Amino acid sequence: MDLLEYQGKQLFKKHGVPVPEGRPAKTVEEAVAAAEALGYPVVIKAQVLIGGRGKAGGIKLAKARGEAEAHAKAILGMDIRGFTVHELYVEQASEIDEEYYAAILLDRTAKKPLAMLSRMGGMDVEEIAAKDPTAIVRLHVDPLIGFQGFHGRRLAYEAGIAADVVKPVVALLSRLYETFVEEDALLVEVNPLLVTKSREVVALDAKVTIDGNSLHRHPETAAMRNPAAEDPQEQMARERGLTYVKLDGNIGILGNGAGLVMSTLDVVAQAGGSPANFLDAGGGSKAEAIVDAVEVILSNPKVTAVLFNIFGGITRCDEVARGLVTAFGQIDVKVPFVVRLDGTNDEEGRKILADASLPNVHVEKTMLGAARKVVELAG
Ligand code: GDP
Ligand code: MN
Numbered sequence: 001m002d003l004l005e006y007q008g009k010q011l012f013k014k015h016g017v018p019v020p021e022g023r024p025a026k027t028v029e030e031a032v033a034a035a036e037a038l039g040y041p042v043v044i045k046a047q048v049l050i051g052g053r054g055k056a057g058g059i060k061l062a063k064a065r066g067e068a069e070a071h072a073k074a075i076l077g078m079d080i081r082g083f084t085v086h087e088l089y090v091e092q093a094s095e096i097d098e099e100y101y102a103a104i105l106l107d108r109t110a111k112k113p114l115a116m117l118s119r120m121g122g123m124d125v126e127e128i129a130a131k132d133p134t135a136i137v138r139l140h141v142d143p144l145i146g147f148q149g150f151h152g153r154r155l156a157y158e159a160g161i162a163a164d165v166v167k168p169v170v171a172l173l174s175r176l177y178e179t180f181v182e183e184d185a186l187l188v189e190v191n192p193l194l195v196t197k198s199r200e201v202v203a204l205d206a207k208v209t210i211d212g213n214s215l216h217r218h219p220e221t222a223a224m225r226n227p228a229a230e231d232p233q234e235q236m237a238r239e240r241g242l243t244y245v246k247l248d249g250n251i252g253i254l255g256n257g258a259g260l261v262m263s264t265l266d267v268v269a270q271a272g273g274s275p276a277n278f279l280d281a282g283g284g285s286k287a288e289a290i291v292d293a294v295e296v297i298l299s300n301p302k303v304t305a306v307l308f309n310i311f312g313g314i315t316r317c318d319e320v321a322r323g324l325v326t327a328f329g330q331i332d333v334k335v336p337f338v339v340r341l342d343g344t345n346d347e348e349g350r351k352i353l354a355d356a357s358l359p360n361v362h363v364e365k366t367m368l369g370a371a372r373k374v375v376e377l378a379g
Contacts, residue, residue, distance in 0.1 A: 001215065002049045003210065003221075003224055003226075004047040004049065004087065004226060005047055005205060005206050006206075007224045007226075008208035009022070009206045011179055011183050011206075012203055012206055014179075015178045016175040017172055017176055017190075018172065018200070018201065019203050020091050020093075022034075022091030022092065023089070025087070025088045028076065031069075031072035031090050034090035035090050036065065036068075038092050041092075042062050042092060043059060043062070043091045043093045044060050044068060044088055044089075044090055045058065045075075045089040045090075047087040047088060048080050050082075053080055056078075057078070058078060060074070072088055086229060094194055094202065095198075096192075096194060096197070097195045098119070098162065099121040099193070099194060100121040100161065100169070100192060100193040100195065101120065101122075101125060101190070102115075102118075102121075102191075102193045103125075103187065103189040103190065104176055104188050105188075106187070113143060113181075114140055115141055115173065115177065116137065116139075117158075117159040117169075120136075137158040139155050143181075146177070147177035147178075151173075152169070152174055153166065153170055156170055164199055165195050165201050168200070172201055172203070176203075179208075183210060184210060184217060184218065187208065188208050190203040190205060190206060191205055231246050233299055233300050236295075237296045240292045242281070244277060244279045246300065247277055249302070250304045251268055251273045251276055251304070251306070251375070252277060252279075253265060253268065253275050253276070253279060253307050253309070254293050254294070254306065254309070255308070255311075256282060256315065260309060262278070264307065267367050268307065268374065270371070271368065271374075273378060287323045287324075287326035290327035295331075298334070304378045306335060306338070307370055308339040309367060310341050310342070312345060314344075315344075317342070317345045317348065317350075320341065321352035325352060325356045328356075328358045336360050336361075337360060337362065338361075339353060339361060339362070339363050339370075340365070340370035341363065362377070
């Protein structure tokens with residue numbers, strides 16, 4: 001579960017990671033009241049679950065009441081890369097001297113937390129890493145030993161952190177690691193990690209992802225979920241109990257079984273297509289479940305074709321086919337669908353689909369054939 005910046009900063013504060021003073025606001029009036037209480041200058045920041053707010057005009061400095069009001073008005077409701085701004089964070093403005101980058105994330109391959117530090121913060125990490133991979137220093141932390149002073153000092157020296165702020169940077173990293181472990185985070189990222197004109201080190205931004213499986217241990221964090229700020233498709237899918245992950249492409253994908261769906265994504269990519277989502281409909285053949293899933297897939301306006309990849313194991317293909325026919329009766333089939341049906345009773349299943357002669361529905365026997373067909377139809 002991703003947290004908004006100010007929620008991440010609440011966790012930072014709890015664990016002693018220094019952050020500027022700030023207050024969240026949902027209306028222009030609340031934002032102005034927050035600015036008045038904090039004292040000018042303040043920064044008005046869009047709270048959306050996506051980065052690059054600065055570049056998109058979602059972060060503005062206000063030196064007086066009128067400016068705070070105008071910026072709050074302009075930013076609320078703004079669209080930032082597909083996310084509507086419903087909330088603001090009003091923060092005491094900081095004077096920037098240097099912008100660093102710090103992060104701790106779970107490295108699944110190494111099965112260890114990975115700490116990262118760079119002197120080149122403030123812009124996209126991907127950009128920094130692409131230009132100069134050595135600009136970001138990485139160090140794995142043995143979870144049984146935890147984050148020690150030597151980890152922090154090694155990161156700081158290798159990253160070339162200015163000598164006068166090594167101590168506070170190391171202290172901040174250690175607090176950040178505590179946040180990561182105690183809050184069951186998968187990622188805590190600070191970009192920029194700010195060195196102010198008075199050489200104080202503070203977290204100016206916060207990107208925190210909490211392991212969703214740990215939320216039963218953190219009721220306060222669980223209550224921070226932001227349905228309004230989440231991706232609309234992912235929100236809709238969660239409400240319907242579907243396992244859905246949005247991707248960048250235009251081909252909607254539905255399959256039964258996580259492994260099958262993952263290989264479907266690979267095969268579609270191999271056929272030259274770009275999947276719009278991961279969606280595992282699970283076992284069973286219920287028409288309602290299929291309708292539910294298709295509605296989620298089609299609510300993504302980028303989708304121009306859909307691939308159903310169904311393997312009949314315990315669930316027989318003829319049952320699935322009957323479910324599909326019922327489902328297609330209830331769906332407004334605006335984009336072409338390709339259905340690949342294989343496994344137990346697949347011939348009967350394909351015959352049921354063929355006999356139903358559904359408009360805009362193409363039946364294929366093999367996974368690769370279906371992938372090629374859907375890529376062709378998606379355009
Ligand atoms: P992001 O663009 O979504 O990553 O949002 P950030 O919170 O990282 O802000 C982007 C940029 O806005 C930072 O790198 C800073 O350069 C600038 N910024 C944010 N807060 C302040 C502030 O308090 N004072 C000043 N001068 N600049 C700020
Ligand atoms: Mn940032």
